[in-house]
Amino acid sequence: MVGIGFRKDFAEEMLQSNIIQPAFIEVAPENWIGVGGFWKKQFRQALEQYPLYTHGLSLSVGSPDQLDFQFLKKIKDFLSQTNARLYSEHLSYAKCDNAHLYDLLPIPFTYDAVRHVAEKIRTVQEVLERKISIEIVSYYSPVAPEMTEIEFINSILSEVNCDLLLDVNNVYVNAFNHQYDSKNFIASLPMDRVSYIHMAGHHQVSESLVIDTHGEAIIDPVFDLFDFTMRRLKRDVPVLLERDFNIPVLEELHQEMTRLNEIKLDALKPMPYVPA
Amino acid sequence: MFLLKKTHHSQSALANYCRTGILEDIPGIKSENIGHYRRLVFNIVNDMLQSAFPLSHKLLKNRKWQSLTHEFFSTHACQSPQVWYMPKEFYQYLEQRRPEILTDYPVLLELLWFEWLEIEMFMMEDREIDYSNSGNVDCDVLVLNPELHFQHFEYPVHLKEAVKITAADKGAYFLCVHRVPESGEVIFTDLSAGFVRLLELLSDSPQTLPDLMTRLCTELQIDQTTEIKNRCLDFIQTAIESRLIIGFNKN
Numbered sequence: 001m002v003g004i005g006f007r008k009d010f011a012e013e014m015l016q017s018n019i020i021q022p023a024f025i026e027v028a029p030e031n032w033i034g035v036g037g038f039w040k041k042q043f044r045q046a047l048e049q050y051p052l053y054t055h056g057l058s059l060s061v062g063s064p065d066q067l068d069f070q071f072l073k074k075i076k077d078f079l080s081q082t083n084a085r086l087y088s089e090h091l092s093y094a095k096c097d098n099a100h101l102y103d104l105l106p107i108p109f110t111y112d113a114v115r116h117v118a119e120k121i122r123t124v125q126e127v128l129e130r131k132i133s134i135e136i137v138s139y140y141s142p143v144a145p146e147m148t149e150i151e152f153i154n155s156i157l158s159e160v161n162c163d164l165l166l167d168v169n170n171v172y173v174n175a176f177n178h179q180y181d182s183k184n185f186i187a188s189l190p191m192d193r194v195s196y197i198h199m200a201g202h203h204q205v206s207e208s209l210v211i212d213t214h215g216e217a218i219i220d221p222v223f224d225l226f227d228f229t230m231r232r233l234k235r236d237v238p239v240l241l242e243r244d245f246n247i248p249v250l251e252e253l254h255q256e257m258t259r260l261n262e263i264k265l266d267a268l269k270p271m272p273y274v275p276a
Numbered sequence: 277m278f279l280l281k282k283t284h285h286s287q288s289a290l291a292n293y294c295r296t297g298i299l300e301d302i303p304g305i306k307s308e309n310i311g312h313y314r315r316l317v318f319n320i321v322n323d324m325l326q327s328a329f330p331l332s333h334k335l336l337k338n339r340k341w342q343s344l345t346h347e348f349f350s351t352h353a354c355q356s357p358q359v360w361y362m363p364k365e366f367y368q369y370l371e372q373r374r375p376e377i378l379t380d381y382p383v384l385l386e387l388l389w390f391e392w393l394e395i396e397m398f399m400m401e402d403r404e405i406d407y408s409n410s411g412n413v414d415c416d417v418l419v420l421n422p423e424l425h426f427q428h429f430e431y432p433v434h435l436k437e438a439v440k441i442t443a444a445d446k447g448a449y450f451l452c453v454h455r456v457p458e459s460g461e462v463i464f465t466d467l468s469a470g471f472v473r474l475l476e477l478l479s480d481s482p483q484t485l486p487d488l489m490t491r492l493c494t495e496l497q498i499d500q501t502t503e504i505k506n507r508c509l510d511f512i513q514t515a516i517e518s519r520l521i522i523g524f525n526k527n
Contacts, residue, residue: 030358036402037423038460058357064284071357096291099353102324102362103317105294108286108304115278140313141306144286177309209309211316 002257002264003053005242010250011042015049019250020257024085026053026240029078047082053196053238054084055165058100061120061134062093062107072127079128086238088133088165088196089124091117091153106139109152118159125162133195135165138173138202138212149174150188163195168226169218173202173210183228191233199226199260200242215245218256223263230267239264294318296350320359321349328363329391332384335438336377344370344377360399367392383431383441390433397425397455397462411524413485413512420478421522423455434464456519463518470496471511475520482525485512 001023006014014020025046032043056075059067079087092104107113125132136153147155157164166189175182201216218241226239241257289300290310294317299310322345326333333341345366352369354362367388370378378384403422411417429449431441450472453464467475474492477483483491489508493500515521 031360033358034401035399037398037400037455039399040402041460057359062287064279064287068357093287093291095357097288097353098355099291099295100355100357100359100362101291101294101317102320102354102359103294103313105287105290105313108283110280110283112278112280112283116283119278140309142304143290144283144303144305205312209312211312 001236001238002261003050003238003240004253004257005055005240005244006043006046006050007244007247008039008042009247010253011039011046013250015042015045017250020254022050022257024051024053024238024240026055026242028057029054029075029087030057033074033078052082052084053086053240054079054082054088055135055240056087056089058094058102059089059124060093060095061089061124062091062105062113062117063095064093064116065095065098067120067123068095069127072124076128079130086133086196087128087130088135090135090137091156092137092139104137106137106141106143107152108143109145109147109149111146111155114152114155114159118156121156121160121162125160131161131163133163133165135167135198136170136174137167138170138177140177140209140211142178149178150185154188154190157190157193162193164189164193165196165198166194166229167198167200168229169198169200169202169222170212172222172225173212176210177208182225186225186229186232194233195237197226197229197237197239198242199239199256213245214242217248217252223259226260227263227267230264234268236264236268318346318349321345321362324359325363325366328395329366329388331391331433331438332387335381335384335387340377344375347375360395363395364392382443383433383438386429386431387433387438390427390429393425393427393453394462394464397423397453398460400455405522406526407523408526409523413509413516415484415486417482417484417525417527418478418488418512418521419482419523419525420475421454421457421520423457424475424479424520425453426472426476426479427451427453435466452520454518454520457522458519463520465515465518465520474508474511475515478521485509 003024003026004022006025006027090104093107094101094104121134171182171185175185199218200214201218202210203213203216204210239260243253286302289302293299294314297314325345348366348369354365356362370385405422407419430446432445432449434451450467450469451464452467452475453462455462474488477488477491489500489505
């Protein structure tokens with residue numbers, strides 16, 4: 001199934017037309033907690049039509065700061081009230097020294113950070129009473145690394161029993177920016193832990209740097225990497241099309257979602273029996 | 277618990293660089309790329325503030341606005357995990373710190389609050405209340421819209437373009453802001469002090485128009501003349517039409 005990030009920019013049009021018919025929608029709880037009035041009505045209408053997946057922005061599991069338990073309780077209530085099927089967060093930090101930064105900063109790939117982040121994910125799962133999916137984020141610079149990115153991610157997955165949100169575009173972006181092979185990277189991940197896939201576009205700002213913008217259409221090499229991922233995965237998982245900026249007409253989003261679905265179906269179709 | 281000081285320090289240094297632009301020596305970074313973090317973080321903050329406060333941005337013009345938002349973000353530790361709530365922290369920061377720019381732009385603080393009020397009223401959680409749409413305005417108990425806020429300004433930021441407001445405009449301006457339940461639209465209503473008091477009495481408890489007028493006139497020590505009755509009736513009817521008064525008591 002292929003879903004879409006539910007954006008206020010196109011909420012009304014999406015709900016009142018059949019141009020896109022996602023299998024599910026995804027929201028950031030931060031954008032909807034404590035919201036009433038017009039948007040609450042729109043959101044309720046969307047929940048009547050689509051299953052909900054959620055993707056947090058501010059929990060900051062990679063932060064040196066303590067978890068914000070008051071906020072975590074609000075997330076828990078939100079997930080319960082909306083009957084959310086899944087909650088995911090970023091493997092990054094967005095808060096430090098008691099100040100929110102509202103963006104995703106890279107965690108140092110260090111041994112102590114592995115244990116620190118794993119412990120925080122474990123606590124989040126205990127409070128929420130559910131397994132969460134953790135997303136590999138795009139990054140533009142390593143910070144004080146003691147190991148590689150893949151070692152860091154796999155170490156965390158070994159330490160804590162959470163799921164993995166595999167953002168295929170992020171892997172492409174990171175492979176480009178840090179000059180590694182994206183397919184080797186994906187092949188090195190424990191695919192049995194992948195519970196959710198994100199797909200998005202990006203923007204190349206220089207010969208050596210790509211920024212993960214969610215503001216462009218998905219490019220062919222990222223579709224190819226998605227195909228590779230699905231063939232490695234060998235099973236169906238929900239796939240989300242993210243488009244947060246520079247939002248095109250819904251017909252274009254529909255085309256992207258259709259292509260994702262086709263790639264997935266093709267990758268997962270049973271191999272024809274070939275007699276020996 | 278598990279995090280070593282050196283890792284914490286690297287994380288703090290990157291976060292601090294994003295907020296202030298002061299880059300400490302962080303091991304292992306790609307110095308040619310690190311600036312993108314500061315740019316991306318500040319873009320989010322500035323975009324959010326600019327879209328929340330378009331009138332204030334227009335009043336200050338871009339250079340002063342940028343300087344103010346940079347100062348805010350580098351000095352203030354944003355507390356809300358919800359970015360859409362951050363503009364309120366910007367207002368509160370200026371209210372507490374009283375930077376010099378408020379002397380040059382005495383109207384700025386009220387303008388920011390006026391703009392924030394619209395967001396807060398539009399976004400706030402629903403306040404459910406029991407009421408009936410049908411009733412007789414002359415004798416039934418009136419119910420005030422619970423999604424309502426009374427406001428007093430020294431400058432007419434809700435009536436006049438901010439750049440045209442001068443010291444001569446300084447005075448006492450009363451208004452109320454309410455949200456229309458059906459559409460979510462936010463409406464600002466300019467009010468006389470008398471009608472503010474009338475609505476305040478109604479917000480204390482639902483009551484009939486005759487009871488309201490009696491209380492108001494007693495409090496203000498004025499006679500309940502036909503003219504006052506007619507003006508109150510007109511006001512209440514308009515308030516019902518605009519959904520400032522949401523309806524009538526069910527009982």
